[in-house]
Amino acid sequence: MTNPADIIVQGILLGGLYALFATGLSLVFGVMRLVNLAHGDFIVVAAFAAFSVVSAVPIHPFVAIAAVAPLMAGLGYLLQLGLFNRLLGNDPLRPLLVTFGVSVVVQNALLMIFSADTRRLSAGSIETQSINVGAASVGVYPVVVLSTALAVTMALQWIFYSTALGQRLRATSDDSEIVGLVGINHLRVFAIGSAIAFAVIGVAGVLMAVRGNFDPFMGPARLLVAFEAVIIGGLGNFWGTLAGGLVIGLAQSIGAAVDPAYQTIAGHIVFFAVLLLRPNGLFPKVAHQ
């Protein structure tokens, strides 16, 4: 059996990727109160977008992020303006039905364009490099992913709490009707929020594509992990979402150490336990009124 330090380090590093999956979902739910069931499929779209870019131009996948993230942001902006903004209202079923439909359409569009072959992006030697820290051996690439998740969380935190845009995003999240009275178009704010979320999806998709194989149908599984991370962390809290990702990563890593078949179920069990014991998540947003 692997040594405990190794298990914990692997778990935390795996959690970095899960946190990246979840951050965009956390933002969209926090600001627009929209549950996007196609979230995972857009991560896969980003992966295929990176695949296309790298196939067309011989650049390193990390450089491809510079193209994929803005592309995804643009897609997010247009989708919100053209589609998701029409789903707002008191009926929670509408966004669920429509984004579920979008999920099916996206999967089949990817299948048509790219076929069902599994793909992978190669980032060169960085994938296999590792450094020994005490008893644990730490892969360089997972460290890059975890650092990215940290950087993305800090960036979002900064946008939300230190910029005029963040002030508008929070105000619109609080009361999307009343922001009109101070001259804010809430639909445009939602579109910008969606663009930011999709940029994060772009980053997550590229990093996922380097880490392992992907095919057009793996979106829903990413969505599930993202959901669990958001709920474990507590809604509307980026640091909480990061923590939620790490918790699932740790649980899966520990589960896999017991028996490789337990990896996935271990994450779900922890999620279930958190739901039972702390239904508002580990770090719920401070209750307002």
Next chain:
Amino acid sequence: MTLLHVEDLNAFYGDLQALFGIGLAVGEGECIAVIGSNGAGKSTLLRSLAGLHRGKSAKRLNFAGREVGMLEANEIAAFGMTLVPEGRRLFSSLTVEENLTIGRSAGRVGYWNLPRIYELFPMLPELARRQVTRLSGGQQQMVAVGRALMTNPTLLLCDEISLGLAPVVVKGMYENFRRVRGQGTALVVVEQDIGQALSVADRIYCLRRGAVALSRRPAEFTRDQIAAAYFGVAEA
């Protein structure tokens, strides 16, 4: 000159009609009070003017020379008409100061800025970094009025700002309105308290069952006429 000119304004909640052919005019710098019992349509009227109420139609809804009947609230705010909503509706995850500075989003520059709001409400600077949920009702109302003023409106609509506040706080609030009017801002206040309404307003509109029952200068009213318009008691 007329700042706001409304003709035949109707408003609906689904099949239910709440306003019936309202006609209204507000001059530049004028203060109008709208009175009426619960359910008379006062809030619906203000929400319709500010662009918040969706189910409305009007033959004319002209503000500062523009037809604004079809515009969204954010566009109307950018033209200089905004509302202090009933129940204050502050942004609960924003601090006091953020609730004020967000008024800049309307993109209007003018007399009102953060230092002047703090001067108008001297209690607010020390609360600047506090969450608005931890403020008293009166303090929250100051923030709500300050937020609206930060958009530098030429016409400010106020919906029941005295509701639930101590009389001394209400008195202070209305004294501040003198200063607001001093800057040329016109006001439309909705009030339950008729005495308060009569003391501040140049003209009064009394609404009953969604229609204008009476509109005159306060001095031209008798108590009986108001009671008749307010409650629908037949005039002797």
